[in-house]
Amino acid sequence: MFLKIIRRSFRTMKDSYLIYILACSFAIGIFSILLSLVDNPKLKGDISIWSSGIANATLGFSVIFIFCAFVYMGFVGGFFIKQQAHEFKTFEKFGMARWTVIIIGFIQTVVVQLISWVIGVLVALIFQKFFGMLLLYLMGVKFGFAFLFTSNTFNLLLQIGIYSTLVFSIMNSFRVNRLLKNKKNRQKSLRLYLRIPSGILGILFFVSGLLVTVIFLGDIKGSQADKVLWELVFLMMAYLFGTYLIYFGFLPSLLTILQHIKRIAYTGINVFSFKYFKERLIRNTSILWFITELSSLALVLLSICYLGYQTIYNNYDYAHPFELTANQYTVKDIKKDLKENGSKITREYKTKVKMTVVQRSSNDQIIPGTFMSYSDYKKLPKSNISRNPKIGKKDFLILDYGYSVPGYVSNQSKEAVVKVKNADTIKSNKIGSAFPYGSTMYQGLMIIAPDSYYNDLDASVENTFYGWFFKNGDKLTKKQYEKLDSQEYTKGVSIKKADNLDETKLSAIDGSSNNTGTIFMDSSYSRQKSAKIQVDQITGFGIFIVALFSVALLIALGSVLTLRLLLRDDSEWKQLKTLNKIGVNKSEIKEIVKKETVYTFVIPIVFAVMQSYIVIALFGSFPQMDMLVPFILINLGYVALYGIIGFVTYLISWRSVNQKLN
Amino acid sequence: MQIIVKNIAKDYGKRFNAVHAIKDIGLEVKQGEFLGIMGPSGAGKSTLLNIISTNERPDHGQVLIDGIDMTQLHDKEQAKYRRNKMGFIYQSFELLDSLNVKENIILPMALNHASKKLIEQNFKHMIKLLNIESLSKRNVDDLSLGQKQIVAAARALINNPEILFADEPTGSLDSKSATILLNYMQLINDKEKTTILMATHDAFTASYCSHVVFIKDGVIFSEIVNPGDRNKFFEQIINMQRTIGGGSYFNVSENN
Numbered sequence: 001m002f003l004k005i006i007r008r009s010f011r012t013m014k015d016s017y018l019i020y021i022l023a024c025s026f027a028i029g030i031f032s033i034l035l036s037l038v039d040n041p042k043l044k045g046d047i048s049i050w051s052s053g054i055a056n057a058t059l060g061f062s063v064i065f066i067f068c069a070f071v072y073m074g075f076v077g078g079f080f081i082k083q084q085a086h087e088f089k090t091f092e093k094f095g096m097a098r099w100t101v102i103i104i105g106f107i108q109t110v111v112v113q114l115i116s117w118v119i120g121v122l123v124a125l126i127f128q129k130f131f132g133m134l135l136l137y138l139m140g141v142k143f144g145f146a147f148l149f150t151s152n153t154f155n156l157l158l159q160i161g162i163y164s165t166l167v168f169s170i171m172n173s174f175r176v177n178r179l180l181k182n183k184k185n186r187q188k189s190l191r192l193y194l195r196i197p198s199g200i201l202g203i204l205f206f207v208s209g210l211l212v213t214v215i216f217l218g219d220i221k222g223s224q225a226d227k228v229l230w231e232l233v234f235l236m237m238a239y240l241f242g243t244y245l246i247y248f249g250f251l252p253s254l255l256t257i258l259q260h261i262k263r264i265a266y267t268g269i270n271v272f273s274f275k276y277f278k279e280r281l282i283r284n285t286s287i288l289w290f291i292t293e294l295s296s297l298a299l300v301l302l303s304i305c306y307l308g309y310q311t312i313y314n315n316y317d318y319a320h321p322f323e324l325t326a327n328q329y330t331v332k333d334i335k336k337d338l339k340e341n342g343s344k345i346t347r348e349y350k351t352k353v354k355m356t357v358v359q360r361s362s363n364d365q366i367i368p369g370t371f372m373s374y375s376d377y378k379k380l381p382k383s384n385i386s387r388n389p390k391i392g393k394k395d396f397l398i399l400d401y402g403y404s405v406p407g408y409v410s411n412q413s414k415e416a417v418v419k420v421k422n423a424d425t426i427k428s429n430k431i432g433s434a435f436p437y438g439s440t441m442y443q444g445l446m447i448i449a450p451d452s453y454y455n456d457l458d459a460s461v462e463n464t465f466y467g468w469f470f471k472n473g474d475k476l477t478k479k480q481y482e483k484l485d486s487q488e489y490t491k492g493v494s495i496k497k498a499d500n501l502d503e504t505k506l507s508a509i510d511g512s513s514n515n516t517g518t519i520f521m522d523s524s525y526s527r528q529k530s531a532k533i534q535v536d537q538i539t540g541f542g543i544f545i546v547a548l549f550s551v552a553l554l555i556a557l558g559s560v561l562t563l564r565l566l567l568r569d570d571s572e573w574k575q576l577k578t579l580n581k582i583g584v585n586k587s588e589i590k591e592i593v594k595k596e597t598v599y600t601f602v603i604p605i606v607f608a609v610m611q612s613y614i615v616i617a618l619f620g621s622f623p624q625m626d627m628l629v630p631f632i633l634i635n636l637g638y639v640a641l642y643g644i645i646g647f648v649t650y651l652i653s654w655r656s657v658n659q660k661l662n
Numbered sequence: 663m664q665i666i667v668k669n670i671a672k673d674y675g676k677r678f679n680a681v682h683a684i685k686d687i688g689l690e691v692k693q694g695e696f697l698g699i700m701g702p703s704g705a706g707k708s709t710l711l712n713i714i715s716t717n718e719r720p721d722h723g724q725v726l727i728d729g730i731d732m733t734q735l736h737d738k739e740q741a742k743y744r745r746n747k748m749g750f751i752y753q754s755f756e757l758l759d760s761l762n763v764k765e766n767i768i769l770p771m772a773l774n775h776a777s778k779k780l781i782e783q784n785f786k787h788m789i790k791l792l793n794i795e796s797l798s799k800r801n802v803d804d805l806s807l808g809q810k811q812i813v814a815a816a817r818a819l820i821n822n823p824e825i826l827f828a829d830e831p832t833g834s835l836d837s838k839s840a841t842i843l844l845n846y847m848q849l850i851n852d853k854e855k856t857t858i859l860m861a862t863h864d865a866f867t868a869s870y871c872s873h874v875v876f877i878k879d880g881v882i883f884s885e886i887v888n889p890g891d892r893n894k895f896f897e898q899i900i901n902m903q904r905t906i907g908g909g910s911y912f913n914v915s916e917n918n
């Protein structure tokens with residue numbers, strides 16, 4: 001008897017169950033794969049940054065992932081119970097004990113959840129190798145990926161699976177119980193006295209959210225950390241509640257008002273469609289809300305990921321404008337090594353620089369200043385200096401590392417003033433941060449000065465920088481690289497402060513000698529390749545995770561909305577049929593289905609995009625990176641994908657309606 | 663509005679357990695005629711009405727309305743025809759439960775984009791006539807069966823259709839409401855020359871018709887014309903029902 005009822009319910013809702021189980025097992029599969037990657041000893045051994053950070057990041061992502069999946073399951077799992085409300089009530093009317101009906105709901109959920117877990121883990125077992133290889137490929141690591149599923153991972157999965165199944169099944173039992181207690185079969189009533197105020201409140205919340213975003217933008221630029229935090233909390237609350245209240249109160253009230261304007265409501269199909277949309281809206285409020293918040297979260301996260309990537313890439317680019325650089329201390333060794341290896345040099349650069357003491361006026365710091373003459377600067381490759389402002393013969397260009405550090409910018413005036421020991425104070429509005437030989441090669445400021453100024457400057461320390469480009473890489477062996485590595489940060493300068501700048505002394509130091517004063521060490525060489533590997537690995541990992549999350553999100557969103565539109569209950573079906581019977585033609589019904597789909601998809605995305613605008617404020621603190629265009633592109637891309645899901649849903653939905661009409 | 667039905671047939675279901683709802687029926691209904699269709703349950707009355715009203719397509723045969731073969735029209739044109747010229751009282755009412763009584767009744771007019779003034783005017787007229795003024799704001803879900811039926815009738819009649827299809831229009835009504843409705847139907851049949859096709863089990867209801875056909879097992883069994891005297895016609899109908907062995911008194915026919 002039990003089994004028969006359960007089997008029957010699976011049969012009647014098989015399409016919807018199929019969509020749900022596939023979505024769940026996908027999520028479980030991905031989670032299992034991520035979890036098993038964390039534990040993989042080969043990755044730990046062979047990729048240095050794996051154990052130092054990526055393993056933890058993977059674990060973190062897998063936790064976020066399964067958390068989202070659980071929210072999805074808890075939420076969508078309830079659809080099926082709701083769908084069977086009529087049947088469950090009939091069972092009870094026929095005299096079945098309430099707990100029997102509850103147990104039916106419980107068993108159904110257990111079965112579905114267990115099937116999802118089994119398929120999910122199977123998916124993980126089958127595709128682990130594929131995903132592992134994909135990850136390694138994206139990270140640019142060239143060694144094979146071996147299949148491995150430790151018993152540790154397996155046990156963890158088993159436990160999570162069993163506990164979550166129990167939790168969801170109990171949750172659904174409660175749902176059944178609540179359903180049966182609710183004797184009245186009425187749909188949620190309108191309760192305008194509740195909806196109008198809450199709608200207004202929702203609009204207020206949302207608008208204040210938009211306003212606070214603007215204020216937020218100002219505060220984050222002014223780095224007012226405590227204020228920023230409060231504003232962020234407020235924003236989240238305002239958006240979360242505001243959107244819900246708008247869906248709960250404002251939109252139904254609006255439709256009610258439209259419905260009472262007889263001139264609009266009494267023309268054509270509107271008599272029906274306003275009420276129909278309202279009913280569907282009221283029923284789907286929490287789903288629309290869920291989708292909205294999820295979408296804006298996705299937009300924010302995608303933008304932040306892109307920003308992270310940009311930051312890493314920028315740093316890398318600023319640090320390594322040449323494939324290999326050296327200064328006068330390392331050049332001999334490097335040249336010898338290059339000759340030995342037969343590296344093919346395509347271009348070679350060499351620039352003399354003078355170092356002295358300078359004082360940055362914005363914060364009165366006394367630091368080393370490295371000077372390069374205008375004509376030397378002009379000889380450097382265009383690509384290395386193109387990010388700096390253009391300068392003429394007579395201009396000073398001030399390069400400051402801190403310029404790209406957040407928080408520094410706000411108190412940076414448009415004009416930088418730098419006092420120089422025993423020379424004229426420099427004032428210039430040309431400020432950049434692309435150091436011609438890479439930012440790690442010096443400390444303090446670098447100043448490109450007109451030739452005459454440069455020639456007159458007396459240097460405390462002189463140095464020469466070298467930079468190379470190669471054909472087919474620099475060919476340094478691991479041993480040579482290690483030797484170079486040991487020389488890093490062994491040479492530099494020290495500053496002995498005096499009462500005034502002119503007496504302050506700068507001198508070259510060797511790592512071994514004991515020094516007094518402030519010490520500034522240089523990296524003495526920089527090699528693109530070693531950094532490139534790390535950047536590639538991090539980027540590859542990022543792409544892997546972002547791609548996984550995006551696909552998962554699409555599946556989740558798509559299945560929620562599609563299920564929601566597909567699961568029309570009997571009365572909704574009957575109404576569409578009745579319309580057809582009294583002379584509403586199919587194209588008009590198609591129009592209703594189309595409008596319904598469009599509203600269901602457009603409303604959440606509009607609110608989501610508005611909320612995600614908060615990201616622009618967050619980016620306000622990175623002014624040198626133009627995030628507006630990427631942000632718009634990310635939004636457009638998201639909207640486009642989402643639109644495709646919407647279109648497919650519309651096709652499926654219309655197909656099912658059309659079938660029922662015939 | 664002249665309706666000619668030629669040799670229609672309709673099966674339901676798949677090959678092995680097919681139901682021959684209509685085997686072979688031919689009919690002619692003249693403009694302004696009030697035709698009754700009687701027969702035991704499952705005889706195919708509703709199916710016949712559905713086919714004539716283009717809600718369903720026959721497997722064979724033709725339905726000519728004013729010389730146009732309705733079975734050859736596209737869905738869209740059929741829907742237009744239904745909307746513009748026909749009114750329906752369905753056996754199962756087919757009211758929209760999300761709408762209230764008023765909205766249900768005015769729906770056909772709204773669909774035709776009638777002016778708001780005309781809608782209100784016709785609506786007032788209709789509810790007054792059928793004595794349902796008190797229901798106008800009610801939710802359709804809460805109505806009694808009889809109330810639903812009368813609302814369905816109001817919806818069918820508000821547009822002054824040229825053809826009215828009524829499937830058991832009085833089945834759930836008390837005798838007073840039934841009389842009101844039937845009188846009104848007779849009135850529009852007389853005054854506006856509305857063609858009416860009505861399926862019913864009830865001999866009293868059928869006695870309002872000008873002409874009754876009896877169907878059984880998907881074919882026309884016999885036909886009676888109103889001699890002009892309603893009591894006499896009523897007697898004839900009762901007798902015919904006895905002969906068929908179905909109808910309202912012997913509703914359980916042997917093959918159902």
Ligand SMILES: Nc1ncnc2c1ncn2[C@@H]1O[C@H](COP(=O)(O)OP(=O)(O)OP(=O)(O)O)[C@@H](O)[C@H]1O
Binds near residue numbers: 707710
């Ligand atoms: N949609 C359908 N699918 C399958 N069979 C159908 C369908 N509609 C009607 N039938 C069958 O066709 C036959 C005729 O049905 P119909 O509804 O026309 O009878 P009826 O004369 O209107 O009966 P009643 O007096 O009970 O209204 C019946 O045997 C019925 O079971």
Ligand SMILES: [Mg+2]
Binds near residue numbers: 707709
């Ligand atoms: Mg019938």
